[in-house]
Amino acid sequence: MSEHAAAAHPRLQHHFDSLEQQKEASVLGMWTFLVTEIMFFGGLFLVYTVYRVMYPDSFAVASRELNIFLGLINTIVLIGSSFTMAMGVHSAALGRKRGTALWLIVTALLGLVFLGVKVGEYQEKFEHHLVPGTHFAPDHIPVEHHRGAEAYFSLYFAMTGLHATHMIIGIPMLLWLAAMAYRGRFSRAYSTPVEMFGLYWHFVDIIWIFLFPLLYLIDPSRHH
Amino acid sequence: MSSTATAPSAAPAVPPREHYLNVNFGVKSWLLTTDHKRIALLYLATITVMFALGGAFAVAIRLELLTPPGDFVQSETYNKLFTMHGVIMVFFFLIPSVPAVLGNFLLPLMLGAKDLAFPRLNLASWYIFVVGAAFTVWAILTGGLDTGWTFYAPYSTVASNSNVVAAGLGIFITGFSSILTGVNFIVTTHKMRAPGLTWFRLPLFVWAHYATSIIMILGTPVIAVTVLMVAVERIAHLGFFDPRLGGDPILFQHLFWFYSHPAVYIMILPSMGVISELVACFSRKRVFGYSFVAMSSLAIAIIGFFVWGHHMFVSGQSTYAGMVFSFLSYLVAIPSAIKVFNWTATLYKGSVAWDTPMLYAFGFIGLFTIGGLTGLFLAALGLDVHVHDTYFVVAHFHYIMVGGVLMGYLGGLHFWWPKITGRMYNEGLAKLAALIIFVGFNLTFFPQFILGYLGMPRRYHMYPEEFQVLNVMSSAGASILGIGYLIPLLYLTWSMRYGRIAPANPWGARGLEWQVPSPPTTYNFDQVPHVQEEAYDYATARKEPAHV
Numbered sequence: 001m002s003e004h005a006a007a008a009h010p011r012l013q014h015h016f017d018s019l020e021q022q023k024e025a026s027v028l029g030m031w032t033f034l035v036t037e038i039m040f041f042g043g044l045f046l047v048y049t050v051y052r053v054m055y056p057d058s059f060a061v062a063s064r065e066l067n068i069f070l071g072l073i074n075t076i077v078l079i080g081s082s083f084t085m086a087m088g089v090h091s092a093a094l095g096r097k098r099g100t101a102l103w104l105i106v107t108a109l110l111g112l113v114f115l116g117v118k119v120g121e122y123q124e125k126f127e128h129h130l131v132p133g134t135h136f137a138p139d140h141i142p143v144e145h146h147r148g149a150e151a152y153f154s155l156y157f158a159m160t161g162l163h164a165t166h167m168i169i170g171i172p173m174l175l176w177l178a179a180m181a182y183r184g185r186f187s188r189a190y191s192t193p194v195e196m197f198g199l200y201w202h203f204v205d206i207i208w209i210f211l212f213p214l215l216y217l218i219d220p221s222r223h224h
Numbered sequence: 225m226s227s228t229a230t231a232p233s234a235a236p237a238v239p240p241r242e243h244y245l246n247v248n249f250g251v252k253s254w255l256l257t258t259d260h261k262r263i264a265l266l267y268l269a270t271i272t273v274m275f276a277l278g279g280a281f282a283v284a285i286r287l288e289l290l291t292p293p294g295d296f297v298q299s300e301t302y303n304k305l306f307t308m309h310g311v312i313m314v315f316f317f318l319i320p321s322v323p324a325v326l327g328n329f330l331l332p333l334m335l336g337a338k339d340l341a342f343p344r345l346n347l348a349s350w351y352i353f354v355v356g357a358a359f360t361v362w363a364i365l366t367g368g369l370d371t372g373w374t375f376y377a378p379y380s381t382v383a384s385n386s387n388v389v390a391a392g393l394g395i396f397i398t399g400f401s402s403i404l405t406g407v408n409f410i411v412t413t414h415k416m417r418a419p420g421l422t423w424f425r426l427p428l429f430v431w432a433h434y435a436t437s438i439i440m441i442l443g444t445p446v447i448a449v450t451v452l453m454v455a456v457e458r459i460a461h462l463g464f465f466d467p468r469l470g471g472d473p474i475l476f477q478h479l480f481w482f483y484s485h486p487a488v489y490i491m492i493l494p495s496m497g498v499i500s501e502l503v504a505c506f507s508r509k510r511v512f513g514y515s516f517v518a519m520s521s522l523a524i525a526i527i528g529f530f531v532w533g534h535h536m537f538v539s540g541q542s543t544y545a546g547m548v549f550s551f552l553s554y555l556v557a558i559p560s561a562i563k564v565f566n567w568t569a570t571l572y573k574g575s576v577a578w579d580t581p582m583l584y585a586f587g588f589i590g591l592f593t594i595g596g597l598t599g600l601f602l603a604a605l606g607l608d609v610h611v612h613d614t615y616f617v618v619a620h621f622h623y624i625m626v627g628g629v630l631m632g633y634l635g636g637l638h639f640w641w642p643k644i645t646g647r648m649y650n651e652g653l654a655k656l657a658a659l660i661i662f663v664g665f666n667l668t669f670f671p672q673f674i675l676g677y678l679g680m681p682r683r684y685h686m687y688p689e690e691f692q693v694l695n696v697m698s699s700a701g702a703s704i705l706g707i708g709y710l711i712p713l714l715y716l717t718w719s720m721r722y723g724r725i726a727p728a729n730p731w732g733a734r735g736l737e738w739q740v741p742s743p744p745t746t747y748n749f750d751q752v753p754h755v756q757e758e759a760y761d762y763a764t765a766r767k768e769p770a771h772v
Binding site for chain 2: 013014015017021024025028029032033035036037039040041042043044046047050051054055132133134147148149150151153154157158162
């Protein structure tokens with residue numbers, strides 16, 4: 001067994017020979033998991049593609065109901081949170097306890113801001129009867145676009161909802177990692193969990209980078 | 225090992241050798257274990273229960289089809305019976321069967337590793353599986369599911385009054401168990417190989433599981449999100465597949481088969497890996513064309529993602545798409561044929577032994593060949609229109625799923641049973657059971673080819689009288705098959721306590737898993753093995769005696 005006891009790092013699990021091997025496994029595992037995430041969202045992106053080709057005009061018309069300004073704010077907030085996350089990873093790799101915890105908490109706060117804005121946007125859609133189903137009654141949208149608009153809003157809620165779910169899962173993990181960092185669980189030799197979570201957070205960010213233009217910016221006549 | 229384990233009566237003072245089964249006891253030591261070998265046994269118990277459940281539905285189906293009129297159950301009940309048989313067998317038995325039990329147990333042993341890369345994730349995947357299974361069983365107990373295992377929209381999203389959401393949620397959850405297993409296997413194969421164990425020295429079982437894992441991680445998320453869309457459309461009336469909400473039902477079929485055709489390879493590839501091990505061991509030869517067999521697994525995994533449209537030849541997809549899918553479906557037959565030819569070539573001039581696992585291997589090769597060749601009938605655009613949705617299709621995929629996957633699973637279970645439990649089973653009974661299963665299987669499903677070709681559609685609970693003889697044959701075969709499955713359940717269970725103590729390498733097989741005692745210790749290897757030989761190096765090996 002790996003009882004090179006003197007040399008073994010407390011974070012080294014029994015079935016690995018070295019911290020290096022353990023980290024390589026974690027990195028490969030995380031990237032593999034992110035591949036599955038891409039396929040997971042991929043199903044929705046495919047549906048989006050098919051229906052946008054089916055209803056190009058209705059999609060453009062329906063997208064006018066979204067608030068580009070709020071979407072832009074959220075994009076900036078989320079990119080900002082990717083920056084603070086990167087700083088958290090950097091800080092953890094240098095073995096800084098407080099710095100790491102602080103960056104991670106700021107990241108979580110930015111995530112909450114994003115979700116807050118999203119809640120506001122959803123509420124507006126509810127009030128305007130833009131939620132598909134029995135109460136779908138988009139007054140400003142011409143009748144001939146209703147079917148396409150319903151498909152559009154179905155995808156809007158599914159895609160942003162799935163994205164938001166990923167953030168809702170991520171924020172408690174961020175806080176947990178911050179607590180771990182503050183207690184000195186990470187060091188120069190071992191900060192893999194922070195780094196792996198960073199990959200996840202950047203992935204969630206990138207999904208939004210695709211969602212924002214595909215949902216908010218598809219109407220060419222809207223630039224004034 | 226045997227110095228302590230085989231002579232306990234001579235020296236009672238010597239404690240029995242410690243291994244993964246007796247290192248500690250109690251429910252907690254099992255439910256919180258991170259040992260891949262114990263998790264494999266947890267899966268074994270779970271999927272055996274699910275197999276019995278799925279089998280019970282099959283019994284009801286065959287009872288109904290004994291007579292032409294619908295006299296045993298009503299048509300609504302029958303819809304639920306075949307749906308639940310399919311859902312349970314596909315998602316809760318066939319997909320986890322070989323990878324979650326044998327793969328879990330063997331992958332680290334074959335790689336010379338102490339465990340999978342992520343042991344806790346491995347345990348989590350079992351819990352996720354159990355939760356998913358519980359949801360599905362709950363759906364069954366509270367009214368069942370009648371959409372067919374295919375969940376076709378818009379029936380599943382709009383019309384069906386059965387428990388689509390609960391069952392779908394069960395499948396959604398179980399999918400993550402599959403994904404996590406796939407991630408674990410891929411990382412383990414990349415990062416946990418023993419020194420000297422290069423990629424082309426890996427057992428073909430490992431190659432097969434690696435290819436399977438690729439399908440698991442690329443395909444399963446798509447079915448997960450597809451089932452999610454069905455559920456959201458049912459609950460919240462978001463429009464994905466319902467035409468009234470702007471959706472397209474054919475799109476559901478594309479998404480569904482994008483996973484569910486490759487899922488066939490999730491089921492069959494690991495069994496193919498088992499067969500490679502069996503054929504090599506019981507022919508005492510290196511597998512003919514090792515690298516071709518290894519690469520054919522990857523080829524199946526990759527090409528398998530581009531053939532899904534052959535399920536949709538009559539769905540209204542474009543003829544040109546149908547032609548492309550037909551061509552690609554013929555293409556995917558090539559790597560499968562490579563395997564069959566190479567196994568056969570391995571037998572040539574081999575020193576072939578007829579032990580029980582090898583009987584299953586022979587069964588696999590023959591039945592898979594029939595199943596595969598009838599698959600080519602179905603890949604042909606014109607012929608498929610004639611036999612689409614008939615019993616010909618049912619017979620075809622049962623030859624692959626039962627004749628292939630299950631034969632490989634049972635063969636592998638018998639082959640590695642001494643390693644898993646440290647006990648030998650009764651060889652005579654085992655051979656008898658293998659024979660009964662083979663006969664029962666063919667009697668059940670071969671008549672269905674004829675039924676289908678004559679035009680009997682699937683998924684109906686009544687049929688014209690001229691089909692009765694063949695249906696009675698099929699039902700009779702099913703009862704023989706049922707007895708065949710019961711026998712191993714009994715003697716394998718019995719052997720766990722009373723079977724002869726197994727040596728480390730009862731078959732004289734090659735491979736790292738046979739170099740450790742039976743059963744292995746918790747950490748598998750006391751010292752990290754250094755691999756210096758190619759896989760299946762039977763040319764230089766002699767049948768080793770009972771001691772190591």
